[in-house]
Amino acid sequence: MVSAGAGSAGRGARAAVAGLAGLAGAGRRASGAGAGGRPAEARSGASRAAGRGARGAGRTGRVAGVAAAAGVVGWHVVPAGLWLPGVRAALWPALDGRGDPGRVALTFDDGPDPDTTPLFLRALDRLSVRATFFVLGERLERAPGLGRRIAAEGHELAVHGWRHDPPWLPRPVRDVREVARAAALVEAVAGRRPLWYRPPYGVLTGGRWAAARAAGLRPVLWSAWGRDWTADASPLSVRAEVARGLRGGATVLLHDSDAMCAPGSWRAALGALPGLVAECRARGLAVGRLADHGVGRSE
Numbered sequence: 532m533v534s535a536g537a538g539s540a541g542r543g544a545r546a547a548v549a550g551l552a553g554l555a556g557a558g559r560r561a562s563g564a565g566a567g568g569r570p571a572e573a574r575s576g577a578s579r580a581a582g583r584g585a586r587g588a589g590r591t592g593r594v595a596g597v598a599a600a601a602g603v604v605g606w607h608v609v610p611a612g613l614w615l616p617g618v619r620a621a622l623w624p625a626l627d628g629r630g631d632p633g634r635v636a637l638t639f640d641d642g643p644d645p646d647t648t649p650l651f652l653r654a655l656d657r658l659s660v661r662a663t664f665f666v667l668g669e670r671l672e673r674a675p676g677l678g679r680r681i682a683a684e685g686h687e688l689a690v691h692g693w694r695h696d697p698p699w700l701p702r703p704v705r706d707v708r709e710v711a712r713a714a715a716l717v718e719a720v721a722g723r724r725p726l727w728y729r730p731p732y733g734v735l736t737g738g739r740w741a742a743a744r745a746a747g748l749r750p751v752l753w754s755a756w757g758r759d760w761t762a763d764a765s766p767l768s769v770r771a772e773v774a775r776g777l778r779g780g781a782t783v784l785l786h787d788s789d790a791m792c793a794p795g796s797w798r799a800a801l802g803a804l805p806g807l808v809a810e811c812r813a814r815g816l817a818v819g820r821l822a823d824h825g826v827g828r829s830e
């Protein structure tokens with residue numbers, strides 16, 4: 532899931548997030564809505580907290596928040612600004628998973644989930660589509676057989692972290708340890724070293740970035756999402772959301788588990804798959820794994 536709650540964040544972290552949201556607002560005003568429209572994070576946890584703070588404190592507070600973001604937690608949270616589609620599209624397109632213009636990469640986060648992942652595997656098999664599954668180490672440890680099945684069916688396993696921690700507090704040592712542990716487990720289960728790291732909530736802090744590099748993983752987020760994690764998501768709403776960012780070279784984010792999402796929300800993503808794949812193919816776009824997507828090939 533990508534919408535981070537800020538409930539456990541400390542005052543300093545909230546100020547930093549408020550500052551970052553201020554920067555985000557400026558970025559959106561300057562560039563218009565980025566790929567996929569207004570980031571969900573900006574509407575959910577992080578920026579709701581930021582919004583409350585900004586409304587209460589007014590312009591002075593916003594300025595102070597920006598200063599806090601820049602000065603107090605700079606290295607930790609400033610890279611997280613790259614979660615904003617407009618920002619990262621301009622500065623670091625490979626982080627968007629931008630790849631071959633004739634292809635779309637299909638990715639799933641938050642599994643493996645013994646209750647729901649097999650349903651996605653069956654649907655993908657029917658569609659003759661291979662995808663990339665960003666798994667959590669602690670979940671893969673509980674379901675290694677399911678991880679082996681994902682790999683055996685031709686899909687790619689990648690690292691979403693060991694657990695689905697919120698990003699607001701800097702924990703660089705733990706980040707390094709846990710990303711390395713998750714990468715080692717994925718390698719043991721899938722039989723090949725993973726290539727990619729997508730941080731929980733899509734927030735790439737400095738610590739997470741360093742942890743990915745130390746583990747030999749390439750950070751990658753997405754350029755289109757289905758907002759399939761919400762309680763009111765439906766196959767149609769997921770299709771409509773993905774369509775906003777769907778173009779050649781796009782990387783699509785969905786979830787094969789509701790463990791971090793609204794209960795039952797996986798049905799929306801699962802139900803959207805046949806239509807989504809059909810739409811890509813009608814537009815002449817092949818759907819597949821990040822490994823086949825040519826991310827960063829032009830860099």
Ligand SMILES: [Zn+2]
Pocket residue numbers: 532533640641691695731732791
């Ligand atoms: Zn997630």
